[in-house]
Each structure stands twice: as structure tokens, then as C-alpha cells.
Amino acid sequence: MQLSNKNAEIFIPDNLDKQQALTQTTDLCIGAHHDDIEIMAYCAIADCYGKTDKHFTGVVVTDGGGSPRSGVYANYSDDDMKAIRAVEQKNAALIGRYSAQVLLSHSSSNVKDPTNRAIINDIKKLVQKCSPKTLYTHNLADKHDTHVAVVMHVIRALRELENRPEKIVAMEVWRSLDWLCDEDKVIYDTSAYPNISSALIGVFDSQVSGGKRYDLATIGRRLANATFLASHSVDNFNSASIGLDITELVNSDMPPTEFINFYIEKFKNEVEKRIKRFA
Numbered sequence: 001m002q003l004s005n006k007n008a009e010i011f012i013p014d015n016l017d018k019q020q021a022l023t024q025t026t027d028l029c030i031g032a033h034h035d036d037i038e039i040m041a042y043c044a045i046a047d048c049y050g051k052t053d054k055h056f057t058g059v060v061v062t063d064g065g066g067s068p069r070s071g072v073y074a075n076y077s078d079d080d081m082k083a084i085r086a087v088e089q090k091n092a093a094l095i096g097r098y099s100a101q102v103l104l105s106h107s108s109s110n111v112k113d114p115t116n117r118a119i120i121n122d123i124k125k126l127v128q129k130c131s132p133k134t135l136y137t138h139n140l141a142d143k144h145d146t147h148v149a150v151v152m153h154v155i156r157a158l159r160e161l162e163n164r165p166e167k168i169v170a171m172e173v174w175r176s177l178d179w180l181c182d183e184d185k186v187i188y189d190t191s192a193y194p195n196i197s198s199a200l201i202g203v204f205d206s207q208v209s210g211g212k213r214y215d216l217a218t219i220g221r222r223l224a225n226a227t228f229l230a231s232h233s234v235d236n237f238n239s240a241s242i243g244l245d246i247t248e249l250v251n252s253d254m255p256p257t258e259f260i261n262f263y264i265e266k267f268k269n270e271v272e273k274r275i276k277r278f279a
Contacts, residue, residue, distance in 0.1 A: 001018075001022075001125055001126075001129055002125075003102075003104060003122050003125070004104075004118035004119070004121060004122050005104060005105045005106055005118070005122075007063065007103075007105040008102070008103060008104050008105050008122070009086070009102070009103045009105070010022070010100055010101075010102050010103075011089075011090050011093060011100065011101040011102075011103065012099075012100055012101075013090075013093045013094045013097065013098055013099075013100075013101070014097075016099070018100070021055075021057070021099045021100040022057065022099070022100055022126075022129045022130050023129065023130065023131070024055045024099055025055050025056070025057040025099050025100065025130035025131070025132050026048065026053075026054045026055050026056075026132055026133050026134070027041075027044040027047070027048055027054065027055070027056045027057070027132055027133070027134050027135075027136070028056075028057050028058075028059065028126070028127065028130050028132035028134070028135045028136070028165070029041035029044060029056070029057075029058050029059065029135070029136040029137065030059040030061065030123060030126075030135065030136070030137045030150065030154055031058070031059065031060055031061070031137070031138065031150070031173075032060075032061050032062055032111065032138060032144070032146045032147045032149070032150040033060065033061075033062055033064065033067075033146070034060050034062075034064050034067075034085040034086070034088060034089040034204065035088070035089075035092070035201065035204040035207060035214060036060070036138070036147070036173055037058040037059075037060065037092075038092055038096070038200040038201055038204075038218075039173050039201065039214065039218050040136060040138070040171035040172060040173050040241065041056075041058070041136040041171060042190050042197055042200065042222075042241065043188030043189070043190050043241050044056050044134065044136060045096045045098070045196075045200070046190065046192040046193055046196070046197070047192075048097075048099075049096065049097055049192075049193060049196065050097065055099035056096065056097075056098050056099060057098060057099045057100040057101070057102065057130055057132070058089075058092075058093065058098055058100075058101050058102065059102040059104065059123075059126060060089055060101075060102070060103050060104065061104045061106055061111055061119065061150050061153075062104075062105075062106055062107065062108050062111055062146065063082050063103075063105040063106060063107055064081050064082045064084075064085030064086065065078035065079070065081055065082050065107060065108075066078070066107075066108045067081045067085060067206065067207065067210075068207075068210065068211060068212065069081060069206065069210045069211075070210050070211040071209050071210055071211065072209065072210075073206050073209070073210045076206075081206065082105075084206050085204075085206060086103055088203055088204045088205065088206060089101060089103065089204075091203045092200050092203050092204070095196065095199050095200055095203060096196065096200055102126060104119070104122050106118070106119055108146050111146055111149050111150060111153070112145060112146060112149045114149070114152060116153070119153045120153055120156050120157045120160070121157075123153060123154055123157035123158075124157045124160060124161060127157065127158065127161060127164075127165070128161065128163070131163065132165050133165060133166050133167065134165055134166065134167045134168075134169065135154075135158075135165040135167070135168045135169070136168075136169050136170075136171050136243070137150065137151050137154045137168070137169075137170060137171070138150055138151040138170060138171065138173060139151065139170035139171060139172060139175075139177060139243075139244055139246075140170065140246075140256055140257075140259070140260040141175055141177070141260055141263075141264070142172075142173060142174050142175050143174050143175045144173070144174035147173060147174055151170060152256065154168075155246075155249065155250055155256060158250045159250060159253075164250060164251065165247075166247075167245065167247055168245070168246050168247045168250050169186055169243040169244065169245055169246065169247075170243060170244045170245075170246045171241060171242075171243045172221070172241065172242055172243070176221060176225070176242070177242040177243065177244060178224075178225065178228070178242060179267055180242065180244060180263060180267065181263070181266050181267055181270050182229075182230075184244065184263055184266070185242050185243070185244070186242065186243040186244065186245050187225075187229065187240055187241075187242060188240060188241045188242075188243065189236075189237040189239070189240060190222050190237075190239040190240055190241050191226075191237045191238050191239045191240075194239070197219065197222075197239075198215065198219065201214055201215040201218050201219070202215045219239075222239040222240055222241055223238065223239055225239075225240040225241065225242055226238050226239050226240040244263065246259070
């Protein structure tokens, strides 16, 4: 399979044939940056971990060159950061026993170009090859420009395919989805293998030691999601991620703004209704 960027790479953690590693994929996550996959799709990683009938593949769209850096990484060049972040992502794939880890290696500026056909074509090729049952990506209410650019590319790519994943779920990274009305939340239990969960975030030392405690924040958000999910019942699990099902959006020609505004308006109405009950 020919990907558009000459620096693109398909890493196979257990040295399987690439064809087999990709085609056996049941759960595919397409994220903007190195570590986004581990933050938003741990539910799928854990669900596939050690299984023979379920296999997880991750796709990172950007090259890592624009990463913030401090401490020991303060004087690293963009090329240095690209190299170290690629190694970190491969290490995560080894820890999480991914079927495959794809590094598309596009610059952030190219990703944020909505007319970039190269990225759309890369995504189409990977989805066609992997043919996953479930696909995870960023959500439209995320506050990171590159994350929103990636989910828009994913939507465009999937709409051009005849055979699409059965379920497409938008996950939280740079903004929690706790604000969604409860009936609209897709809740994933992320309690399994807490040691693996911590290791998958901790392996990205260039970010954690470099000034962003994603290791603590990610685990903290999942704990908070589980605890604050239901106010009048005990917790069924102690760690959770929240997603929004966007399958209907992908399978239609609805504008993405109309889709997400429906949920924002629904949240607004729920808040107003609760306030008015006690006014």
C-alpha cells in the first residue's frame, strides 16, 4: 500500500506480515498526534489486548515536529522531535500489543488544509485495507485546531467509501465530552489493566517530562468521568471515557456544524429546563 508521504511508516510490533496485521484489524483509531490515540481510544486498546479475535491499529496523522518542548528536550530541533515522538509511538504500540501502528507523517500545516487530498486518500486506503468494525477519532467540539482538522478529513474520506465501519465514535482529548446529555454519551469502561493504561501515556516522555502532565490528566479525567457520571447511583466502574457516535453524520450529507450544534443546543435546553424548575 502506497501512502502519500515519503516518510510515512507502517510499524508492526510483533513482526507479522503487514498485510495480515492490517487486515485483521477490528478497531481502528485515527488521531492527530503521537499520544492522542492512547488518550482517546484506550477503551479499544484494552478491549483488544491479548485477544485473538480482536485487533487494534492506530494511525497518527502528523509528524510531531511542532510539539512543545522544555527541560531535557528544550533544545531539540523539529527533526529531533519527529524522531523521538515516532519512537515513543512505536513503544506505545509494543506496550499495547497493537496489530499495527501507522505514522502518516504530515505536517500540522498540511493537515489543517481542508483541500489536502493526500491525507483524505491515505485515510481511505487505510480504512479500505483494515476494514474495521469500529473507528475512533477526534470530536467536532475539540478545541485543538489540528484535532478538528483530522476529524473533518476522516468524515470526508469515509463519505467517499462504499464500505464503512459499522460504528464511528468521536472521542475526547482537548475538551471533555462530559457536557453531553447523558443519553447521548457513549460510555466506555477503561478500568482494565490500569498498569498498561498508565504505561501507554507515560511512555511519551517528551511530553510528560517536557512540561505536559498528560499521564496524570488522562487518568484523572477517566476517574472523574466514572465518578460524576450518575449522581443518584453507585459507580459500576471506576474509570471511563466518553464518546459521541457520529456514524449517522458520516452516513449522511449533513453539515458537521449542524450535527454538533444539535447536541450543543440539546445541552443548552437541558440546563435551562433544570434552572427553570427551581426558579
